[in-house]
Amino acid sequence: MNPADVLFFEDFAVGQSFELGTHAVTKDEIIDFAKKWDPQPFHLDDAAGEESPFGGLIASGWHTVSALMSLCAGLLNRSAGMGSPGVDEVRWWQPVRPGDALTGRTTVLEVKASQSKADRGTVLLLSELFNQDGKRVLSMKGAAFFARRR
Amino acid sequence: MNPADVLFFEDFAVGQSFELGTHAVTKDEIIDFAKKWDPQPFHLDDAAGEESPFGGLIASGWHTVSALMSLCAGLLNRSAGMGSPGVDEVRWWQPVRPGDALTGRTTVLEVKASQSKADRGTVLLLSELFNQDGKRVLSMKGAAFFARRR
Numbered sequence: 090m091n092p093a094d095v096l097f098f099e100d101f102a103v104g105q106s107f108e109l110g111t112h113a114v115t116k117d118e119i120i121d122f123a124k125k126w127d128p129q130p131f132h133l134d135d136a137a138g139e140e141s142p143f144g145g146l147i148a149s150g151w152h153t154v155s156a157l158m159s160l161c162a163g164l165l166n167r168s169a170g171m172g173s174p175g176v177d178e179v180r181w182w183q184p185v186r187p188g189d190a191l192t193g194r195t196t197v198l199e200v201k202a203s204q205s206k207a208d209r210g211t212v213l214l215l216s217e218l219f220n221q222d223g224k225r226v227l228s229m230k231g232a233a234f235f236a237r238r239r
Numbered sequence: 240m241n242p243a244d245v246l247f248f249e250d251f252a253v254g255q256s257f258e259l260g261t262h263a264v265t266k267d268e269i270i271d272f273a274k275k276w277d278p279q280p281f282h283l284d285d286a287a288g289e290e291s292p293f294g295g296l297i298a299s300g301w302h303t304v305s306a307l308m309s310l311c312a313g314l315l316n317r318s319a320g321m322g323s324p325g326v327d328e329v330r331w332w333q334p335v336r337p338g339d340a341l342t343g344r345t346t347v348l349e350v351k352a353s354q355s356k357a358d359r360g361t362v363l364l365l366s367e368l369f370n371q372d373g374k375r376v377l378s379m380k381g382a383a384f385f386a387r388r389r
Contacts, residue, residue: 125305125309126305126306126308126309127305127308127309127312128309128312128316129312129315129316129320130316131322141321142321142322143322149308150322150323151301151304151305151308154301154304155275155276155277155301155305156276158276158277158299158301159275159276159277159278162277162278162279165279166278166279166280170279171291171292172281172292172293172300172331173300173331174330174331175328175329175330175331176329177327177328177329178325178327179325179326179327179329180324180325181322181323181324181325
């Protein structure tokens, strides 16, 4: 990548937002994720989903978060990202079902130069996923460290 | 399962904690998870990890959360769980590296009967993972709905 195209801490500004693209969720993907990481019956099996409060098979919330993360890869991999200390306010607003198409967006809420480490700053991002009906299915606020331009 | 063994909302009490078992993290698992869900260089490749601020290959934070979730399955699948509205204060305290053995514990912080839905209540849980050196690598506070005994 041309170094001039890399996003550093100084390139983020409050209010800026990035469209992240769309991830299509399949039934196989829902079941594969759940088998490995979140084997609750309503994530594994149509019949168990129908008997559950959700009325059908739904994706693990962590599968949905992972889908959002995968959509962030394009942005992160053209940034001077240095990891994240954590996230807050992870909210699952709607169930995610087989066939859903999830579109991501991330918005800059806050930028803060580090007081202790001169080489980096923290960017607070609100990241969201919307389904094909425009309903928000996931939101979370996550801090990420980015290197400063030298 | 014997219905008498199922954990309902009324079976959770503040201060109670549950040992969740141990998940061994392999290099293959780190790379497989990252390829699919979080393809940042320091999650994919030893050399890129060594050049990063982490000094080596580290697991995606979402891989670590998923490992915790997989350890919760035993507890959830003997409970009358009805999903979760969200989590807060997800914190990655230490990098997770190939060969780490992560042991989970969850502690009840709060129990609250639903005001609007008589069939359920909310349990607020602090869930944590510790590595083989006893260092905490992950913590998060998550609310979960559980059905009430009828």
